[in-house]
């Protein structure tokens with residue numbers, strides 16, 4: 001309960017009016033992305049000279065995190081003069097936006113050797129995976145680290161042009177990548193992979209499944225990636241049929257969540273079951289079952305667990321339990 005209150009701090013600065021429910025983590029940051037300013041060619045010099053700029057560092061899928069004496073980690077936000085000389089600002093960066101008078105810039109220092117990594121950084125900081133600390137970060141910190149992670153994954157995976165194979169260069173404050181070959185010059189923009197995730201219900205029970213790679217006893221909602229030429233509603237129906245052989249109807253939107261592991265947007269739905277006999281068509285799914293409201297409420301007594309607290313899957317289930 002303490003963590004939920006912590007995440008809801010500074011409510012006025014977050015656009016929670018956009019969603020009538022508990023807002024999913026990694027979203028609703030209230031960050032002003034300044035998409036016009038970031039088009040300016042000299043944005044980096046301007047921000048480097050601004051004392052209100054703060055830098056967040058990213059190294060090989062990990063973010064720089066500070067540990068407070070109270071035990072709450074936070075994103076380490078450095079002033080320019082606090083960045084050690086061996087970690088100087090490179091072209092692998094992204095202007096994230098502005099909030100409360102501060103400008104935020106992410107820097108990817110993945111090319112730095114592990115041996116040199118921590119030289120000169122604050123003593124209470126270390127590089128940690130957002131997967132480990134996401135649930136205990138302040139909402140804003142979780143959002144900017146998630147945003148960085150998604151952008152840098154995209155930058156890392158577009159070092160060569162998909163049309164002609166030439167090298168590429170980052171532009172537009174980290175939000176565009178261009179082929180450097182003069183007679184090609186193909187631009188590429190950040191990509192997010194849409195995935196549907198759905199809570200299927202049948203009266204007072206819901207359909208949950210598990211994959212063999214998950215921790216023992218954990219059950220979650222079904223999910224899968226949208227395919228080209230498919231509506232979101234069709235993707236929901238297809239995935240549920242593939243994974244459980246259940247027909248659904250009345251597919252209704254719940255909420256969405258950026259999910260930077262590595263680059264998805266999760267689109268959450270509820271769907272009513274039209275059939276109830278389960279048959280698993282997909283080898284990836286180890287088990288699928290109907291669980292009653294009482295059973296889900298007492299999962300821990302049954303040796304089972306729900307998905308992680310920062311996930312939209314957990315939100316879909318808990319919202320259903322409350323209603």
Ligand SMILES: [Zn+2]
Nearest residue numbers: 161164179184
């Ligand atoms: Zn090209």
